[in-house]
Amino acid sequence: MNRCRNPAHPHCTVWVLPGDAMCAHGHAQPEAEAVAAPVAVALPAAAGLPSSFDAIAALRSRRNTDISPRPVERTVHLQRPQLHISGFDPRAAGGRQAIRLELRGMPMDCAPEVRMLVRSALRLHGGESYGFQRTSRGDWRPLFLEFSSRGLEHGQYRIEVELHSRHPHAQDAGRTWTCSPVILVPRQDASLGEIHQTFLATHKNVRVTADDAGIARVNAPGGGRIDIDVNARNASIAQLNLDGGSGKIDLGMSTIAWDEDLIEIDMPVAAALHPCPASAGCLVHAEADSATQRHVRLFALDECVLGRFETIAPEAELLLAHHGEAGMEYGGLTRRLSGRHAIIRRSRHGFEIEDVSRFGLLLDGVWPGKHMPVQLRLGMKIELTASIKGIVTLEVTAVMAHAVVLHRLDAGARAECFYVMAPDCMPGVRTPQQPSSMPRAAALPLLFHRDGGFWQIDRSSGRETPLAPEAGLGRLQPSGLGIGARFVAQAYPEAQAGPRGGDAYRSHVLTAELNA
Numbered sequence: 001m002n003r004c005r006n007p008a009h010p011h012c013t014v015w016v017l018p019g020d021a022m023c024a025h026g027h028a029q030p031e032a033e034a035v036a037a038p039v040a041v042a043l044p045a046a047a048g049l050p051s052s053f054d055a056i057a058a059l060r061s062r063r064n065t066d067i068s069p070r071p072v073e074r075t076v077h078l079q080r081p082q083l084h085i086s087g088f089d090p091r092a093a094g095g096r097q098a099i100r101l102e103l104r105g106m107p108m109d110c111a112p113e114v115r116m117l118v119r120s121a122l123r124l125h126g127g128e129s130y131g132f133q134r135t136s137r138g139d140w141r142p143l144f145l146e147f148s149s150r151g152l153e154h155g156q157y158r159i160e161v162e163l164h165s166r167h168p169h170a171q172d173a174g175r176t177w178t179c180s181p182v183i184l185v186p187r188q189d190a191s192l193g194e195i196h197q198t199f200l201a202t203h204k205n206v207r208v209t210a211d212d213a214g215i216a217r218v219n220a221p222g223g224g225r226i227d228i229d230v231n232a233r234n235a236s237i238a239q240l241n242l243d244g245g246s247g248k249i250d251l252g253m254s255t256i257a258w259d260e261d262l263i264e265i266d267m268p269v270a271a272a273l274h275p276c277p278a279s280a281g282c283l284v285h286a287e288a289d290s291a292t293q294r295h296v297r298l299f300a301l302d303e304c305v306l307g308r309f310e311t312i313a314p315e316a317e318l319l320l321a322h323h324g325e326a327g328m329e330y331g332g333l334t335r336r337l338s339g340r341h342a343i344i345r346r347s348r349h350g351f352e353i354e355d356v357s358r359f360g361l362l363l364d365g366v367w368p369g370k371h372m373p374v375q376l377r378l379g380m381k382i383e384l385t386a387s388i389k390g391i392v393t394l395e396v397t398a399v400m401a402h403a404v405v406l407h408r409l410d411a412g413a414r415a416e417c418f419y420v421m422a423p424d425c426m427p428g429v430r431t432p433q434q435p436s437s438m439p440r441a442a443a444l445p446l447l448f449h450r451d452g453g454f455w456q457i458d459r460s461s462g463r464e465t466p467l468a469p470e471a472g473l474g475r476l477q478p479s480g481l482g483i484g485a486r487f488v489a490q491a492y493p494e495a496q497a498g499p500r501g502g503d504a505y506r507s508h509v510l511t512a513e514l515n516a
Contacts, residue, residue, distance in 0.1 A: 005029055079105035081264070083161065083179055086257035090184045096125070096148045103132050103140040103163075104259070110134070110165040110175070115302055119348045120159040122147040122183065127354065127373035128347040129303075132163075149185040156182050160348075163262065166302075166423075174424075177262035211236055234258055274453025276468035279423065280317065280491040281454055283467075292443070293407075295416040297491045300423045300449035303345045306384075308337040311495055315339035318420070319492060320384065320392045323412030333391045341384055344376070344404070346422040351376045351404045360386030376404055378436065394418075398441035402427050402448055405441040421449045427457065454487075 004012035006027035014023040022028050084102040103114065114132040118124065125146040133141045149157070159181050166174030211233045232238040235258035283296035299317055307316025309330070320341070322333040338357035345352060352373040355361050360370070362383040368374045382394040390410065397417075398405035402425040406418040417440075427448050445456050447467075454467040467487045 081105045081107070081177060081262040083163075083181070083260045083262055084257070085181055085260060088183065088256045090186055090256065095150070096146065098144050098146045100142050101145055102142045106140065108138070111167045114140075115164045115166075116143070117162040117164070117348055118145065118159060120147070120183075121152070121157050122149055122159070122185075123152075126371075127352060128349070129345050129352075129373075147183075152185055154185050154187045154190070156184055158182055161260075176265045178265060179260040179262050181258075181260045215239065232256070274451040274455075275466050276454075276487075276489055277452035278454065278489040279449075279452075280489075281467065282488045282491050282493055283485055284488055284493065285485050293414060293417045295494075296419060296444065297416055298419045298421070298447065298454055299491065300421045300454065302423065303343050304420050305340050306342040306344065307339045308341070309334060309495075310339070316341070317491070318344075318418060319495075321412075322391045323408075323410055323415060325411065328412065328415070333388065336385055336388055336391055342382075344420055345373075346425075347373070347375070349375060350399055350401075351420070353382065357385065359384075359388075362386050362389075378438065381409070382406070398437035398444075400427060400436050401425070405437065405444065407440050417444075419444070419447060421447065423449050424451075425449065 002016050002018065004014050004016055004023040004025070004027050006012060006023070006029065009025075009027050012023065012025060012027055014025055014027075016023045016029055020029060082104045084104050085099055086102070087098065087100045089097065101116075106114070112134050114134075116130040116132060118128055118130070125148070126144075130143050130145070132143060135141055145159075161179050161181065163177040164174060165176075212235075215237050235256055237256065279300050281298040283298065285292050285294050285296075297318070301317060304318055305316040306318045306320060307314065309319040309321035309328075316339065320334075320337060322329045322337075324332075336359060338359055341355075341357040341359070342361055343354045343356055345354070352375050353361075353363070354373040355368060355370050357370075360367050362381075363374055364381055365383075367386045376396050376399055378396055378399050380396045382396070383389055384392040384394075392412075393409040394406045395409050396404060397407045403419060403421040406420065407413065408416065425448065427446060446459055448455055448457065456465045456467060457463070458465075469487055469489060
């Protein structure tokens with residue numbers, strides 16, 4: 001005989017005859033054939049008819065031998081890349097908010113810095129470009145996204161987020177992730193209950209702890225001492241109502257937090273490597289005329305820093321110096337430029353400039369404020385600095401989808417101009433209704449950066465030519481380069497120490513100082 005083997009009733013001790021379909025209590029039993037087969041295999045062939053005790057022992061041993069050697073199927077739960085958002089309070093309608101952004105589950109082969117581009121109808125105070133930095137422990141330093149909904153209609157607003165991971169010296173296009181979190185902007189006169197019903201679809205009023213889009217309400221009328229722990233996680237809201245309470249109340253309410261899954265986008269792999277990889281370069285005209293500049297300085301960086309011209313350990317990539325009547329002045333008014341004066345970076349709507357200096361800058365005669373990014377417009381005048389005018393004056397002569405061109409309006413107009421590009425970005429389609437360049441910039445060749453190096457594209461035929469020191473640039477003459485033009489994989493070749501370049505530069509600086 002066997003005991004009841006119904007898995008739904010493990011505490012039933014009723015004995016069941018072999019072959020019976022149910023026990024005396026009406027519990028269904030497994031089929032007799034499925035049970036008899038293991039018992040017959042477990043017992044010796046000459047054992048004869050076993051007793052009930054031997055049958056039960058053999059069945060249990062058979063179950064143990066069947067289960068123990070089976071390999072345990074372990075499911076490996078790989079942590080997916082997520083953007084953790086916390087600190088959001090929908091009750092602050094029309095005011096300034098700051099939400100905390102954290103990267104979780106990112107692959108270990110990411111670049112040390114992941115660039116984040118954001119776009120939203122909400123008023124972003126910190127611009128559209130941010131950078132996540134990895135710590136020595138392997139995690140990521142959090143960022144704060146500040147915005148306001150002042151003057152906006154109540155409803156849900158989407159924030160488009162793009163994350164770009166690209167190693168500085170890698171030849172591939174890197175990796176890209178996207179996500180689209182939604183932020184609720186309620187009415188300014190909305191109550192907390194209305195916010196609950198609008199923001200969440202379900203109500204779970206059963207626990208003080210709210211998790212997974214739930215609501216926890218605690219009503220504690222009366223007096224006396226009350227110790228309540230209210231915890232809301234994963235886009236949950238907790239509401240605490242203390243009516244008629246007396247004495248001191250220590251209350252801590254956590255804000256809304258949730259995780260957004262990051263979706264990785266496949267990027268095209270570079271077909272071939274560039275013959276001269278470089279992130280900065282220069283087109284040098286041996287015989288510059290009134291329509292061309294002697295140096296066309298090229299930059300292909302995520303963030304291009306403008307700063308004071310220094311020959312030893314410069315702090316910026318785009319170096320600027322004051323030009324007087326005798327040429328470039330190494331001292332004097334050049335010292336009124338900060339080592340890191342401004343930053344030009346690419347955003348979703350073009351290129352923007354941000355003042356990070358102690359002396360300031362003027363955009364069309366107006367100081368934008370420190371750490372306040374402003375979009376670059378065609379024809380915009382950039383004056384460095386705000387305290388003393390006439391040190392360096394630049395004009396935005398071209399604003400394209402992949403690059404921006406800056407020409408000098410001061411005494412250094414014939415000496416240099418600047419071509420700031422976004423790395424691995426192709427030129428966009430140019431429409432005649434929206435001109436993207438002025439005549440001075442239209443005379444320059446159409447350049448872009450791809451596969452780690454600089455390229456020139458012919459406007460008429462569309463032919464692409466890589467720029468390298470050994471390549472002849474005479475065929476680029478219809479695009480604005482003369483026969484005497486050459487490419488150098490350095491932004492400032494005249495300032496490099498060497499038997500010719502360094503001596504020429506030092507003699508030029510000495511002559512300028514003596515004339516000053």
